[in-house]
Amino acid sequence: MTACGSSGKQSGADNSSSGATDTATASQELVVHAKNWEFDKKEYTVKKGEPLKISLESQNVHGIEIANTDVKLEPGESTVITIDNAGDYEISCYIPCGTGHHEMKATLKVV
Numbered sequence: 001m002t003a004c005g006s007s008g009k010q011s012g013a014d015n016s017s018s019g020a021t022d023t024a025t026a027s028q029e030l031v032v033h034a035k036n037w038e039f040d041k042k043e044y045t046v047k048k049g050e051p052l053k054i055s056l057e058s059q060n061v062h063g064i065e066i067a068n069t070d071v072k073l074e075p076g077e078s079t080v081i082t083i084d085n086a087g088d089y090e091i092s093c094y095i096p097c098g099t100g101h102h103e104m105k106a107t108l109k110v111v
Contacts, residue, residue, distance in 0.1 A: 026053035026080045030108075034062035034075075034093065037100025044091070045109045046083070053080045063095040066108055083110045 033040035055078035
């Protein structure tokens, strides 16, 4: 098995996330569930410019990274970021997890 990298591509957005902030300041929350080479949704939608708590729950060994942000999480981890630019950000699994690893992608839509 080899790891697949994220293309880093997104539409309509620049590198626009701030670093992690205090979790008490999050005004919105996103929990990504991962299992058997897929995420629970193909697309997640959040508001731009508002602190966002992102958490990963996984039944297997998966991790997520969100292109053009500083987000890279393992199961049970969370972080709070703010994304200032609207656009589509690719979510992918960065831990080689088997034959379906390269297909494990979703979109974070920031509006």
